[in-house]
Amino acid sequence: MILVSIPRDTWVPITGHHTAKINSAYNYGAATLIKTIENNFGFKINHYMKLDFDTFTGVVNAIGHVHIFFPAAAYDKPTGLFIKTPGCVALNGLDALAYARSRYYQYQTATSGSDPKHWPIEQDYDLGRIRRQQYFIRTLAEEAINALPGFRPDLI
Numbered sequence: 301m302i303l304v305s306i307p308r309d310t311w312v313p314i315t316g317h318h319t320a321k322i323n324s325a326y327n328y329g330a331a332t333l334i335k336t337i338e339n340n341f342g343f344k345i346n347h348y349m350k351l352d353f354d355t356f357t358g359v360v361n362a363i364g365h366v367h368i369f370f371p372a373a374a375y376d377k378p379t380g381l382f383i384k385t386p387g388c389v390a391l392n393g394l395d396a397l398a399y400a401r402s403r404y405y406q407y408q409t410a411t412s413g414s415d416p417k418h419w420p421i422e423q424d425y426d427l428g429r430i431r432r433q434q435y436f437i438r439t440l441a442e443e444a445i446n447a448l449p450g451f452r453p454d455l456i
Contacts, residue, residue: 303437304343305430312340356400357393359440363447365390366440368399373408375416381405382416400436403429 308323315335317328322340325333334345351359360366367388374383381398383389386408391399405428406419422428 302343303434304341305434306337306341307426307430309426312336315339353397357397360391360393360396363440363444365392366396366436366443367391368396368436368439371407373416373419374402375406375408375419376402376404377416378404396436396440400433401429402432405429405432 306322308321310322311319312322312325313319313336314322314325314328315332317325317332322333322336325336330348330350334348337343338345367390369388370383370386372386374381376382376398379398379401381395381402389395403425405422406416407422408414408416408419412419
């Protein structure tokens with residue numbers, strides 16, 4: 301299995317339609333999005349999984365929480381993300397969604413003070429979000445596997 305992240309603002313020919321941002325291909329249905337990805341990036345998609353916000357938060361809450369490491373306090377006003385202290389933080393479903401959706405990620409520096417409106421904003425927006433989402437998915441998978449009753453990593 302391979303997971304691929306494509307920045308949502310990537311301009312491509314939408315199969316059977318016009319050129320637009322790749323995220324608009326889904327407006328024509330999942331089949332059009334799949335064909336658009338296959339035609340533009342040259343790989344075959346055999347299966348896909350759709351996660352809406354409720355499903356995403358439900359998956360996280362089903363395993364209890366996901367531990368995410370924050371090297372600095374973090375803030376994103378549009379998503380509601382606000383991590384006040386650096387370190388490993390146990391995120392519930394709603395906090396995890398705020399983290400995964402964050403495009404305007406701000407972080408505290410040694411000189412930026414405690415008010416997040418003075419913190420610098422990450423400059424690579426969607427690419428930063430993709431990095432966070434990939435880190436989150438890897439961490440979620442590890443925690444889900446470890447939450448399995450009787451799981452023995454020494455047998456892998």
